[in-house]
Amino acid sequence: MSEIMSAVENVPSLTETNELVAKTDDTGTKYLTFKVGGELFGAEINNISEIIEYSDMTRVPFTPPHIRGVSNLRGNVVPIIDLAIRLGKKPGQPTKRTCIIIVEMEDAGEKMDIGFVVDEVDEVLDIHEDDIEPAPQFGADIDSAYINGMGKLNGKFVILLLLEQVLSISELSQLISDYDLLQS
Numbered sequence: 001m002s003e004i005m006s007a008v009e010n011v012p013s014l015t016e017t018n019e020l021v022a023k024t025d026d027t028g029t030k031y032l033t034f035k036v037g038g039e040l041f042g043a044e045i046n047n048i049s050e051i052i053e054y055s056d057m058t059r060v061p062f063t064p065p066h067i068r069g070v071s072n073l074r075g076n077v078v079p080i081i082d083l084a085i086r087l088g089k090k091p092g093q094p095t096k097r098t099c100i101i102i103v104e105m106e107d108a109g110e111k112m113d114i115g116f117v118v119d120e121v122d123e124v125l126d127i128h129e130d131d132i133e134p135a136p137q138f139g140a141d142i143d144s145a146y147i148n149g150m151g152k153l154n155g156k157f158v159i160l161l162l163l164e165q166v167l168s169i170s171e172l173s174q175l176i177s178d179y180d181l182l183q184s
Contacts, residue, residue, distance in 0.1 A: 028126035031151065033158055034101065034118040037089035041118075042125070042151055042158045047103050049113065051121055054098040068117060071100070078102065080115040086166055087146070092119055103163050116163060125158075127151040132160065 031042035032051075057069035057080050066085040070077050080100060084091045092098070097120035102113050135147035146165050151158040 028128040028131075031125050031127050031158070031160060032101070033122040033125055035120050035122060036083050036087060036118050037092065038119075039089075040122065040156070040158050042127070042160045043101070043103075043163045044148075044160075045124060047105070047164060048101055049104050050102045052100050052102060052115070054094050054100055054117065071115060073102065073113065073115075076113065078113045078115050080117060081166065083116045083118055083166070095119070097121075101163075105164055116166070125151075125153065127153070127158070127160070133157075 030045045032045050032048055033040055033042045035041070052073070055071065057071040059069040060067065063069075066082050068080040068082045071080050072078075082091050094117075098117065099121055100115040100117055101121070102115050105112060105114050131152045132149040133152065135149055146161055148160040148162045151160050
């Protein structure tokens with residue numbers, strides 16, 4: 001069972017998240033919602049493997065500012081991305097609700113886990129595709145390549161991110177290369 005922050009009591013464990021993915025039907029797609037820089041975001045849960053408590057990490061020299069460092073996850077080195085910085089926002093100070101969303105990513109057949117620091121995790125929601133508007137072409141301070149769409153929830157919008165797109169292919173390849181060096 002994954003390590004889940006006690007402050008995030010309503011967020012499902014890894015086992016529960018996997019069960020939710022298996023039960024997804026035509027009522028909608030399941031999205032994990034979370035806050036970054038005071039805004040509500042969501043990401044499909046299909047590549048999210050777990051949510052872990054925020055902890056200190058090892059800074060890696062000569063990496064871009066949005067790469068916070070690496071962390072040890074059950075003996076594996078996991079690169080950690082500060083989602084606020086990557087989305088062009090000011091990074092916040094970690095709180096009791098700050099956590100790391102672990103996402104399994106793949107590039108050219110190589111799989112690796114990457115962590116994304118978020119201010120807090122909200123909940124898992126069903127969002128029907130009829131309630132998703134296309135990503136805006138203007139007015140957003142986030143690269144639209146990262147946005148899957150805008151989910152409508154009770155008169156508000158949730159920015160639906162494509163976490164697998166938040167890093168460019170070259171950045172992901174470099175992380176995988178660095179990751180392989182750190183593992184050996």
